[in-house]
Amino acid sequence: MTLQIITAPDLEGTVHGFFTRRGGASSGIFAGLNCGAGSSDLAEAVAINRARAAAALGLAPEALVTVHQVHSARAVTVTGPMPLRPEADALVSAVPGIALAVMTADCAPVLLADPVAGVVGAAHAGWRGALDGIIEATVAGMVAIGARPERIAAAVGPTISQAAYEVGPEFLDRFRDADPDALRHFAGGAGERPHFDLPGYVLARLRAAGVGAARWTGHCTYRDPGLFFSYRRSVHAGEADYGRLVSAIRL
Numbered sequence: 001m002t003l004q005i006i007t008a009p010d011l012e013g014t015v016h017g018f019f020t021r022r023g024g025a026s027s028g029i030f031a032g033l034n035c036g037a038g039s040s041d042l043a044e045a046v047a048i049n050r051a052r053a054a055a056a057l058g059l060a061p062e063a064l065v066t067v068h069q070v071h072s073a074r075a076v077t078v079t080g081p082m083p084l085r086p087e088a089d090a091l092v093s094a095v096p097g098i099a100l101a102v103m104t105a106d107c108a109p110v111l112l113a114d115p116v117a118g119v120v121g122a123a124h125a126g127w128r129g130a131l132d133g134i135i136e137a138t139v140a141g142m143v144a145i146g147a148r149p150e151r152i153a154a155a156v157g158p159t160i161s162q163a164a165y166e167v168g169p170e171f172l173d174r175f176r177d178a179d180p181d182a183l184r185h186f187a188g189g190a191g192e193r194p195h196f197d198l199p200g201y202v203l204a205r206l207r208a209a210g211v212g213a214a215r216w217t218g219h220c221t222y223r224d225p226g227l228f229f230s231y232r233r234s235v236h237a238g239e240a241d242y243g244r245l246v247s248a249i250r251l
Contacts, residue, residue: 002022003019003023003052006019006157006217008155010154010213011153013115014120014250015057015099015250016248018109018111018155018219019033019246019247019248020033020227020228021228022226022227024045024049025052026042029234029239030045033246034229036103037050038103039242050064050246053246059098059099063099063250064099064101064248065093066103067086067088068086070087070089071089071124072129073129073133073137074088074134075089075091075141078093078095078098089102089129090123090124091123092141092142093120093121094117094119094120095251097250097251101122102124102246102247103244103246105229105234105244107126107160107198108125108130108159109158109159109245110122110123110138110202111154111249112155112211113249114142114146116148117151121138121249122138122249130198135202136209139209149209149212152213155216156214156217157216158219158228159199159216159221160222161197162185162200163188165195165196166193167195171196185200203215203216228245
């Protein structure tokens, strides 16, 4: 099966892709293109999958640069291949021939570019990272190496949609205490269990950071098991682990 890759019109001029699970070497609950080195999948299968993703971007496997994601608000500047993965949740670079990549399985992958400055970025934005400032850290990191916020285009890739993201009252309280304006991203649900609009919240943070364009691709990871891995879906199914989707961008 060939790879199936989602692209964003606002990122034209860059080589990028939100990779689906199709076209990979993994099997079982990881069937498809699982690129998560932190999963319990066979290391050999993950390496093959990452190599296939890199090849689709026109690069060797070592040019696909990732970090050890910890749901932080830290962005790192990439100047070359990184054999050691620092703890961070976003990457920025102005170096051609390097793909910045993040792994997700319901969290929001965000790819960004200022084509005039020749600067790109990639962020892993779960609710915690988004609340703590990973979007702003990514934009600031891009600006530090020559980008201008108003020239930055951002695309939010496949992520869990509001309809599938039920949360508890303590979750809402955390947002109310830290960012009262975020309450507009909670709605519906039964009793005291509203649904959170993660892509909408990430888009709001991008726009508040001053980026020139920001759109969600509209794909829900939870609702489409044929295309996407989903942490929440794996929990509901009682599975022991889950695959990770890769999203990447390069100059």
